[in-house]
Amino acid sequence: MLVEVNNLTKRFGSFTAVDGVSFGIEPGEIIGMLGPNGAGKTTTIHMILGLITPSAGEVRIFGHDIQTHREEILQAINFTSPYVAFPYRLTVLENLLVFARLYNVPRRREKIDELLEMFGIADLRDKPVVRLSSGENTRVGLAKAMLNDPRLLLLDEPTAYLDPEIAWQVKELMMRVQRENGTTILYTSHNMAEVEQMCSRIVFLNHGRVIAQGTPIEITHAILKEERDEPALEEVFLRVVRERISA
């Protein structure tokens, strides 16, 4: 296993945000993490990144505990989310140069140019981040996340602010990265069609707990409790949310 999440729990006072979550990720796999807002997805990702200390349980990446091997693990993984930002006065190039230094990327400028081309934002190179649209910002975040050719990529709703065409391009790019580099990807999204196409397995969270995990079709069977020929994650998601509201 590349990632092992064992009985991960996070309590904030009397509120339990993540409650005994366990799952594993195999090398080269794209795994989706789904769940309604407040299900514990982002808190789980933040614990995987060592940004939040778990109340119980452990995260092991490349066989090491993130709490004790933070530096070497974070050197080989990366993360992006449209909900975090960059210093807005700095240009796209300046921001990426700073992060390339943080990850000690060799031939920084060449690598950055290559990524800007890859994400179709080469023309934004010298533009201050404050003048970018949210979609452009998301693509800069994705370029940052690819700087160190990560072995593990954590993508928290990376297509949330993108129009369907760019979202499709980003999805195709991520699948290409996984195919060509063998990058392992943990992906959260509210776009169920995207998750069905990309992810070989899914961990479904609700109220901080794993309520189902498996392939998209297995998740569909487990939650809808009926036989289907095709995965129906949209329906699964709506069922979970409606049950949550009625409870």
Added chain:
Amino acid sequence: MKLHRVTAVIVRHCYEARRNVDRFMDMVYWPVLDIILWGFFTIYLRQGNHLRPDLISFLLGAVILWGIFFAFQRDMTVGFLDELWARNMINLFSSPLGVWEYITGLICVNLVKVAVGFACASAIAVVAYKFNIMPLLGAFLPFMLNLILFAFAIGIIMSGLIVRYTTRIQTLAWSFAGPLQPVSCVFYPIKSLPSILRAVAWMLPTTHAFEGMRQILAGGGFSRVHFWWGIGLNASYFAAAILFFNWIFASARNKGLLVKLE
């Protein structure tokens, strides 16, 4: 601690200084404005006949040195605030960057900024008021070191408080040094203070620095006592600041505050 990560922090804040007018103003504008204001005041004082001849040097020297202390502690805190305002904390700390690498980078940048401010203020003091701090620099350096070390310690504590209480307390970056100024005896000797405040004043490395500086300007030579008292106090405050920051940063991670900082 990895040099390339410390360099990344330095580069990040150099870009910021180049593109952010506020940072330029902090670095040059205020030290220059202070020396111009106090310089005119010393011109007025020179017109009287009852002044000690070294008073002008006391005042201008104090303005320049207090400027160093104030700028350093403020810029340490503002460096952290820049990341908060930019919502960049998660990006930074989900990278291999360690918090002490970040602080080391910030210290390096702030040393350069303070040196620029000091050079500008000193040049104006020479040109406009015929006060040259440079010949005294060798004797002043140990006291400047004490001022900077104390500013580090305060900057580290302030940064810890920012991590814990976020931008709600950002005004402390500019206001915290204010109450320290009267008890640090920047412009007057410690005997001017009421006795109850003298005990407090002696506990501040800044007081020892300014007392030491005045002794040099009065021709009394370098005061080893004030220097070593300053070093001793700074060692205690520095150790306390590091312990406090480590504790509050771990607590912020535990409470999930690091990801809520924006």
